[in-house]
Amino acid sequence: MSQTQYATHGDVAVITMNNPPVNGLGHGLRTGIVEGLRRAQADSAVKAIVITGAGKAFSGGADIREFNTPAALAEPSLHTVIRAIEGSAKPVVAAIHSVAMGGGLELALGCHFRVAATGAQIALPEVKLGILPGAGGTxxxxxxxxxEMATNMIVSGAPVKSEKFKGTKLFDEIVEGDVTEAALAFARKAVAENRGLPKVRDLKIEHEDAEAFLQFSLNTAKSVAKNFPAPAACVEAIQAAVRLPFEQGMARERELFLHLVQTPESKALRHAFFGERAASKVPDVPADTPLRAIKSAAVIGAGTMGGGIAMNFVNAGIPVKLLEMKQEALDRGLATIRKNYENSARKGRMTMDDVEKRMSLIAPTLSYDDIGQADIVVEAVFEDMPVKEQVFRKLDEVMKPGAILATNTSTLDVNQIAAFTRRPQDVIGTHFFSPANVMKLLEIVRGEKTAKDVLATTLALSKTIRKTGVVSGVCDGFIGNRMIEQYSRQAGYMVEEGASPQQVDRAIEKFGFAMGPFRMSDLAGNDVGWYIRKRRYVERPDMKYPKIADKICELGRFGQKTGAGFYRYEPGKRDAIPDPVVDKLIEEHRKELGLEPRKLSDDEIVHRLIFALVNEGAKILEEGIAMRASDIDMIYLTGYGFPLFRGGPMLYADQCGLYNVVNRMKDFAANPHGDPSFWTPAPLLAKLAADGKSFNG
Structure with missing residues (x-):
């Protein structure tokens, strides 16, 4: 079936791009445009041509379904299409509505004239994939x-509404109403007035001191985006546009584009782009699974986590019943939510009217009887199974049939929680990350009996509340926390062996993490991990743990909230200050163990931490807890501060080469202290390495 439609409206031909959902410029669509142009050229009755898009976009750019396939490079390429438009003997008018992004905007820039609808989103977002516009955009x-405007758009990739371009040469007209009709009228007028066939390529770039501005932009890009080469390369391509004749500038753009495509940073960004889309697909849950309506919600617990979860619903316009057991706790939770919103208002992110509207969507209550009609209820109570049991038995009594019962547990058995009810099919895990109103990740835990429509609804809800939903199976810690436990164990072992907490944190932060393991533990609360370890000592007596973290907790040093943890903290500040008390504790602990401290390199620190994640991730994949390696990477990119430019632990391992990962793990196993048995490669990792394959093959 053709991906373009050709029609004549009197003396004007209309080529309509029709490749849902956003008219991606795939091979079939590119071919259809060229054929439509040729057909119009051959028809003596046609005096002008309009190109527009069907559905909800003019064009969103490249067809992502063709990425990394031969079709993406097949002729006619987008360059060929644009040359055909520029070379048309009859004027070509782009009729732009809704969205013109990436290659879609480059296509429009190749047209002789452009008519845009008010409110259309205009962008060159390629930088977000670690590349630059490759069909003349720069x-x-x-x-x-x-x-300045062009440089900001290209370097940031941010969309700009069409009306912001009023007075520029980008659009010849910006119109209300039917943009195709307006383009038809404009095309006839252009022919009648003999406006010719103007080409953007023939225009000169006008600026008082372009060289100075672009040098400043280049320095800024290198400083602000030091881990990402694409922003600086975008500026270099624009410099070529200023300095060189058009065709030479195009050649420089192409050279920079081809270089960027091969960089590990671009591969990481593209991996994240596709990984986020893949995460929403569950093989045995059809895309057309009917969803349960979520028009109201309830949250159990008004603490830090419960309040943040409630804010997510409210931000999406979903009213929330917020339940607490005591009035003081409820008042405290509401005050915190209000304070968060008022802080946003002070920063200009919303108005005070917005604050009041959102607060009005929260109905506080002390009674379970008030929440029974909610479409979904999320419990955010203490991480203790008897407490969860009490809550879910009560929810089973009061919630209406068909309500989704969600638990925010971070480690506990969702199947056991579901068994506390007579409707396990309605129970699902929704593991939010703190602060829940900020962090992008939502780990969605599918129980053995979770209904498919409950899973599909929760995945859809994650998008509604602007989260990246990633599905996990049931195991202790699910995907993220099960892996981070091994990461934290290795961090503790390395401190016992001779590193300081600040050296470990500095090494992994230099690698790109937002926060090292000890600063992270202090922020989350050291007592949280301590509680889990105490449970492990009973349930998994075979599992060894370094003991420094326990000793820190025994001193009541639970992190930022107590002013002391692995670091000390000044009142009202978050700066992590090294503490001689901790240094002395570590020194005495090493003596107890009979360990002579040794010097650890930053490289050892980084790779023991990362490969600990990778090895546990391989086990999780093999057990089917995660559906795909990219799901693991999405969890770490969006919930654990893994550096985006490295693409996640599993992609990083792929880029290192799994053969090399396994060999490095053998080196770590030779160390008698850091749990040598852990460094036995997971069977999946060993097999992939032996076969020369990768996790993301």
Whole structure:
């Protein structure tokens, strides 16, 4: 079936791109445009041509379904299409509505004229994939809009509404109403007035001191985005547009594009882009699974986590019943939510009217009887199975049939929790990350009896509340916390062996993590991990743990909330200050163990931490707890501060080469202290390494 539609409206031909959902410029669509142009050229009755898009976009750019396939490079390429448009003997008018992004905007820039609908989103977002516009975007856009505006758009990738371009040469008209009708009228007018066939490529870039501005932009890009080469390369391509004739500028753009495509940073960003989309797909849950309506919600617990979860619903316009057992706790929770919103208002992110509207969507209550009609209820109570049991038995009594019963547990058995009810099919894990109103990740835990429509609804809900939903099976700690436990164990072992907490944190932060393991533990609360370890000592007596973290907790040093943990903290500040008390504790602990401290390199620290994640991730994949390696990476990119430019632990291992990962793990196993048995490669990792394969093959 053709991906374009050709029709004539009197003396104007209309080529309509029709490749849902956003008219991606795939091979079939590119071919259809060229054929439509040729057909219009051959028809003597046609005096002009309009190109537009069917459905909800003019064009969203490249067809992502063709990425990494031969079709993406097949002729006619987008360059060929644009040359055909520019070379048309009859004027070509782009009729732009809704969205013109990436290659879609580059296509429009190749047209002789452009008519846009008010409110259309205009962008060159390629930088977000670690590349740059590769079909003339860096060369043409600065010729039609001010250089500063073009540079900001290309370097940031941010969309701009069409009306912001009023007075520039980008659009010949910006109209209300039917943009295709307006483009038809404009095309006839252009022919009648003999406006010719103007080309963007022939325009000059105008600026008082382009070289100075672009040098400043280049320095800024290198400083602000030091781990990402694409922003600086974007500026270099724009410099070529200023300095060189058009065709030479195009050649420089192409050279920079081809270099960026091969960089590990671009591969990481593209991996994250596709990984986020893959995460929403569950093989045995059809895309057309009917969803349960979520028009109201309830949250059990108004503490830090419960309040943040409630804010997620409210931010999406979903009213929430917020339940607590005591009035003081309820008042405290509501005050914290209000304070968070008022802080956002002070920063200009919302108005005080917005604050009041959102607060009005929260109905506080002390009675379970008030929440029974909610479509979904999320418990955010203490991480203790008897407490969860009490809550879920009560929810089973009061919630209406068909309500989704969600637990925010971070480690406990969702199947056991579901068994406390007579409707385990309605129970699901929704593991939010703190602060829940900020962190992007939602780990969705599918129980053995969770209904498919409950899973599909929860995945859809994650998008509604602007989270990245990733599905996990049931195991202790699920995906994220099960892996981070091994990471934290290795961090503790390395301190026992001779590293300081600040050296470990500095090494992994230099690698790109937002926060090292000890600063992270202090922020989350050291007592949280301590509680889990005490449970492990009973349930998994075979599992060894370094004991420094326990000794820190025994002193009541639970982190930032108590002013002391692995570091000390000044009142009202979050700066982690090394503490001689901790140094002395570590020194005495080493003596108890009979360990002579040794010097650890940053490279050892980083790779013991990362490969601990990788080995446990391989076990999780093999057990089917995670559906795909990219799901693990999405969890670590969106919930654990793993550096985006490295793409997640599993992709990082792939880029190191799994053969090399296994060999490095053998080196770590030779160390008698850091739990040598842990460094036995997971069977899946060993097999992939032996076969020369990767996790993300």
């Amino acid at each position: 060369q043409r856009l600065p010729r039609v809009v001010p250089l």
